[in-house]
Amino acid sequence: MTQNLAIGFTEGLPITAPNSLQQFKLPMPQPQSGEVIVAVAGVSVNPVDTKRRQVAGKHQTPQIQGYDAVGTITQIGANVTSFKPGDRVIYAGTTLRPGSNQQYQAVDARLLAAAPADAPDADLAALPLVGLTAWELLFEKMGFIPEFNANKGQHLLVINGAGGVGSMLCQLARWSGLTVLATSSPKNHPWLLDHGVATPLDYHQDLIAQVQHAGLQTVDGIALLYQPEPYLAAASQLIRAFGHIGCIVGPQTGLDLAVVKDKAASFDYEYMFAKTDFDYHVASQGAILSRLVSLYQDHQIKASVTKHFDTISVDTLKTATALVEGGHEVGKVVLTGPFA
Amino acid sequence: MTQNLAIGFTEGLPITAPNSLQQFKLPMPQPQSGEVIVAVAGVSVNPVDTKRRQVAGKHQTPQIQGYDAVGTITQIGANVTSFKPGDRVIYAGTTLRPGSNQQYQAVDARLLAAAPADAPDADLAALPLVGLTAWELLFEKMGFIPEFNANKGQHLLVINGAGGVGSMLCQLARWSGLTVLATSSPKNHPWLLDHGVATPLDYHQDLIAQVQHAGLQTVDGIALLYQPEPYLAAASQLIRAFGHIGCIVGPQTGLDLAVVKDKAASFDYEYMFAKTDFDYHVASQGAILSRLVSLYQDHQIKASVTKHFDTISVDTLKTATALVEGGHEVGKVVLTGPFA
Numbered sequence: 282m283t284q285n286l287a288i289g290f291t292e293g294l295p296i297t298a299p300n301s302l303q304q305f306k307l308p309m310p311q312p313q314s315g316e317v318i319v320a321v322a323g324v325s326v327n328p329v330d331t332k333r334r335q336v337a338g339k340h341q342t343p344q345i346q347g348y349d350a351v352g353t354i355t356q357i358g359a360n361v362t363s364f365k366p367g368d369r370v371i372y373a374g375t376t377l378r379p380g381s382n383q384q385y386q387a388v389d390a391r392l393l394a395a396a397p398a399d400a401p402d403a404d405l406a407a408l409p410l411v412g413l414t415a416w417e418l419l420f421e422k423m424g425f426i427p428e429f430n431a432n433k434g435q436h437l438l439v440i441n442g443a444g445g446v447g448s449m450l451c452q453l454a455r456w457s458g459l460t461v462l463a464t465s466s467p468k469n470h471p472w473l474l475d476h477g478v479a480t481p482l483d484y485h486q487d488l489i490a491q492v493q494h495a496g497l498q499t500v501d502g503i504a505l506l507y508q509p510e511p512y513l514a515a516a517s518q519l520i521r522a523f524g525h526i527g528c529i530v531g532p533q534t535g536l537d538l539a540v541v542k543d544k545a546a547s548f549d550y551e552y553m554f555a556k557t558d559f560d561y562h563v564a565s566q567g568a569i570l571s572r573l574v575s576l577y578q579d580h581q582i583k584a585s586v587t588k589h590f591d592t593i594s595v596d597t598l599k600t601a602t603a604l605v606e607g608g609h610e611v612g613k614v615v616l617t618g619p620f621a
Numbered sequence: 622m623t624q625n626l627a628i629g630f631t632e633g634l635p636i637t638a639p640n641s642l643q644q645f646k647l648p649m650p651q652p653q654s655g656e657v658i659v660a661v662a663g664v665s666v667n668p669v670d671t672k673r674r675q676v677a678g679k680h681q682t683p684q685i686q687g688y689d690a691v692g693t694i695t696q697i698g699a700n701v702t703s704f705k706p707g708d709r710v711i712y713a714g715t716t717l718r719p720g721s722n723q724q725y726q727a728v729d730a731r732l733l734a735a736a737p738a739d740a741p742d743a744d745l746a747a748l749p750l751v752g753l754t755a756w757e758l759l760f761e762k763m764g765f766i767p768e769f770n771a772n773k774g775q776h777l778l779v780i781n782g783a784g785g786v787g788s789m790l791c792q793l794a795r796w797s798g799l800t801v802l803a804t805s806s807p808k809n810h811p812w813l814l815d816h817g818v819a820t821p822l823d824y825h826q827d828l829i830a831q832v833q834h835a836g837l838q839t840v841d842g843i844a845l846l847y848q849p850e851p852y853l854a855a856a857s858q859l860i861r862a863f864g865h866i867g868c869i870v871g872p873q874t875g876l877d878l879a880v881v882k883d884k885a886a887s888f889d890y891e892y893m894f895a896k897t898d899f900d901y902h903v904a905s906q907g908a909i910l911s912r913l914v915s916l917y918q919d920h921q922i923k924a925s926v927t928k929h930f931d932t933i934s935v936d937t938l939k940t941a942t943a944l945v946e947g948g949h950e951v952g953k954v955v956l957t958g959p960f961a
Contacts, residue, residue, distance in 0.1 A: 421863065422887060424764070499899075522899035523761065531882040535875020538890065542871040545895035547762060548888045550878065555885035559839075559862035 285309050286620040287383035288598050289345040293337030296602050301334075302595050305343040310379075310387040312358030317390050319370060323406035323617035324381045324593060325349035326601045327445060328608075329554075333376065347382035348373050348554075349615075351396055351405035361390045369396045371570060373409035375557035382598065384620045391563045394570030397578055404577070404584035407613035408449075410553065412573040412582075413566055414529060415450035418551035419457065421565075423502050423525040427572070429581075430458035435501040438492065438519060439463035440512050441484070443472050443611045446529060447506050448585040452477045456581045459502075462495060464488070469611055476585065488515045502527065510534060520546045527551060587612035594621040625649050626960040627723035628938050629685040633677030636942050641674075642935050645683040650719075650727040652698030657730050659710060663746030663957035664721045664933060665689035666941045667785060669894075673716065687722035688713050688894075689955075691736055691745035701730045709736040711910060713749035715897035722938065724960045731903045734910030737918055744917070744924035747953035748789075750893060752913040752922075753906055754869060755790035758891035759797065763842050763865040767912070769921075770798035775841040778832065778859060779803035780852055781824070783812050783951045786869060787846050788925040792817045796921045799842075802835060804828070809951055816925065828855045842867065850874060860886045867891060927952035934961040 285307045294301045312318050330346045337344060354368045364370065370393040374380060378387060396405050420427040425435070437454045441447050442463025454461045455477030462480040463473050470481035482491045492500065499521040505512055505528040516526050517540035526541065527549040541548060556563055576582045588604060590597035593616045601614045625647045634641045652658050670686045677684060694708045704710065710733040714720060718727060736745050760767035765775070777794045781787050782803025794801050795817030802820040803813050810821035822831045832840065839861035845852055845868040856866050857880035866881065867889040881888060896903055916922045928944060930937035933956045941954045 417863075417885070422885065522895040522901035523757075525887075528882075532878050535877050537875050538872050538888065542868075542890040542892060543895065544899060545757070545762065545890050545892040547865075547890065548878065550882040550885050550887065552882060552885040555862040555883065559884060561862035 285383055285385045287343060287345050287379070288593070288595055289343040289382060290334065290337070291341070291343055292339045293334045296331070296599060296606060302599050302602070303343075304595050307343065307383065310385055312356055312361075312387055314359040315361060315390055316358040316387045317354045317361055317364055317393070318356040319350065319352040319386050319388055320355050321350050321352040321381050321384060321386055321618065321620075323351045323402035323615060325406045325410065325613055325615045326598070326605045327410050328605060329410070331602060331606050345379035345383050347380035348376070349406050349408075349410045350374065350381035350386065351402050352386070355385065357390070364390055364393060364395075369398060370394065371396045371405050371409050371574070373413055373553060373566070376554050377557060382593070389557075389563065390567075392557070392566050394567055394574050396574060400577070402617040403586050403589045403615045406615045406617065407584040407586050408573055408577060409570060411445045411449040411613065413553045413569055414446050414551060415453050416569050416573065417553060418504060418527045418529065418549070419450065419453055422549040422551050423504070423527045425454075425457055425459065425502065427457060429456060433458035436460045436462065436497060438500045438503045439478070439506065440504065441465070441506040442476070442478055442481075443469040444506060445585075445610070445613050448472070448476050448612050449582065450504055450506070452582040453576075456576065462492060462500070466609075472611055488512070489518055492519055500524070506530070508533070509536065513537060514540070517541050517544070517546070520544060522546070525549050585612035586615050588614040590616040592616070592621050593618055625723055625725045627683060627685050627719075628933065628935055629683040629722060630674065630677070631681070631683060632679045633674045636671070636939060636946060642939050642942070643683075644935050647683065647685075647723065650725055652696055652701075652727055654699040655701060655730055656698040656727045657694045657701055657704055657733070658696040659690065659692035659712075659726050659728055660695050661690050661692040661721050661724060661726055661958065661960075663691045663742035663955060665746045665750070665953055665955045666938070666945045667750050668945060669750070671942060671946050685719035685723050687720035688716070689746050689748075689750045690714065690721035690726065691742050692726070695725065697730070704730055704733060704735075709738060710734065711736045711745050711749050711914070713753055713893060713906070716894050717897060722933070729897070729903065730907075732897070732906050734907055734914050736914060740917070742957040743926050743929050743955045746955045746957065747924040747926050748913055748917060749910060751785045751789040751953065753893045753909055754786050754891060755793050756909050756913065757893060758844060758867045758869065758889070759790065759793060762889035762891050763844070763867045765794075765797055765799065765842065767797060769796060773798035776800045776802065776837060778840045778843045779818070779846065780844065781805070781846040782816070782818055782821075783809040784846060785950070785953050788812070788816050788952050789922065790844055790846065792922040793916075796916065802832060802840070806949075812951055828852070829858055832859055840864070846870070848873065849876065853877060854880070857881050857884070857886070860884060862886070865889050925952035926955050928954040930956040932956070932961050933958050
């Protein structure tokens with residue numbers, strides 16, 4: 282009988298606490314109808330792990346996070362026809378079920394995409410969560426068209442372009458024809474240029490002045506990949522009439538949308554787990570991931586891995602999580618197996 | 622030389638004040654390039670007139686409002702090829718130029734649609750502003766598809782369904798296949814049923830309970846045609862994941878969008894003058910009006926005139942404005958000529 286090593290917690294503690302993450306030996310998961318079991322080969326750390334851990338109280342049972350994975354299917358449940366044992370797959374999964382920080386994970390087959398045999402685990406583990414978030418924000422929420430060069434002539438402003446979601450979103454935006462302006466620290470401007478950004482902006486400097494210096498009074502969309510409050514006034518001034526301000530970070534106060542109203546603009550929230558949380562178009566996530574895999578194979582997007590640990594252990598996951606919690610990470614932090 | 626009788630003000634006063642509206646004899650307008658001159662035959666009163674008058678200070682020159690008109694073109698400016706003198710047209714116009722409460726008005730030809738010869742002035746004057754607002758909100762902001770029955774199977778909740786915009790929006794929503802639930806006072810439920818609403822709701826009663834009583838946990842879109850603050854909590858609970866909450870009234874405080882975030886929903890503002898204020902897709906308004914005229918001729922929408930004055934004078938415009946300012950008006954208040 283195979284053991285199932287998992288890394289998780291029973292209490293949400295600061296990552297520096299000795300028990301912030303622990304190793305557990307869990308029972309092997311059994312697939313429910315519509316599910317598969319995946320032997321996890323690689324995972325990635327995202328800010329959502331931290332946010333969820335920090336609000337978690339005490340639990341009787343181990344809480345297993347991890348919302349990015351590549352692996353191989355070992356078993357399929359009833360009513361699974363699209364995949365078979367031995368298939369290599371990627372997925373983000375759902376927060377309603379234990380995550381990918383375990384050797385064997387049960388996953389809803391609708392959330393999976395087939396992964397190419399010749400791509401590294403590290404790259405594949407880095408794609409799902411940021412890819413789904415960026416795709417859904419741009420193409421399902423902000424109204425841009427998900428086809429090559431389809432949005433030619435339009436300009437997108439990205440706040441925080443060099444982070445995990447930003448690095449993916451800038452690439453997808455450029456692929457779809459948008460001209461991208463994006464903020465980061467000046468030391469990361471070469472990274473932005475390498476990820477589809479036409480005009481890097483310095484996030485320390487006046488945003489409106491920099492956009493105007495680039496020759497624009499307004500932009501067609503603004504992806505606000507950071508706490509929205511400090512940027513809302515500038516975003517309201519810079520968005521064109523009938524434009525979309527897309528955001529992925531929850532507000533901490535009420536948002537003043539008066540200027541947004543005068544321009545008939547939209548404020549769009551994206552949260553990729555909303556689909557599984559509310560059972561809405563769940564299979565669309567597998568379909569989006571398949572398109573992301575194609576774009577990756579066609580060299581239209583890259584996985585942007587900047588930190589890679591080659592063991593999945595309490596130590597490496599703690600170190601990776603601390604890096605992400607720092608909030609200044611560029612690109613993606615991934616861990617590939619073996620589990621230890 | 623023809624005189625140009627106009628009704629307007631030089632100071633924004635309460636409508637009950639003696640000089641809240643006055644008659645002026647203005648010079649005949651001359652068409653600029655791209656403009657036509659229209660002999661106005663009918664106008665309508667909208668809440669936007671009141672809102673703009675109330676914030677107006679003192680002016681040296683007469684301020685002429687009115688953002689709905691039917692009339693006949695008397696003159697065309699340079700570069701106007703789509704219309705000729707004698708054409709009957711409808712339009713909402715723009716707040717950047719004097720409005721339709723005058724005998725002769727200069728209008729950007731891109732904002733016009735040809736009007737059928739056999740339709741009453743009163744009906745035609747009632748269509749433009751509410752039609753454009755409802756169309757843009759549903760089909761350009763909230764993502765529904767502007768084709769007959771194209772949104773079949775989806776549900777729309779309308780807050781304030783019996784007002785000017787609501788009466789038009791409920792009809793357009795039903796034409797496009799949406800099943801409409803809408804609030805009003807119970808005495809106006811027959812009006813709602815006559816305007817495409819499947820399930821009238823009582824705005825005095827608990828909204829969530831009424832929607833659930835109709836067999837729904839969530840709806841696919843919410844058109845919030847009223848001050849948003851009192852409805853935001855219920856709307857956040859009732860909107861489905863990835864749904865749209867559309868609004869036409871500016872916020873008076875910051876809006877708490879935390880729940881909207883969890884559902885990856887959008888908060889869409891619509892303001893039909895944003896297109897002319899910001900020179901964005903101006904010609905789209907003429908195109909939308911043409912489709913509205915077709916739907917009107919095909920009996921898919923009606924003009925919903927509830928009050929009709931047959932003279933356009935200081936007295937009738939004051940009375941009509943006071944009715945609209947009451948805030949409980951059902952349908953549309955229109956005035957048709959002659960000017961006096």
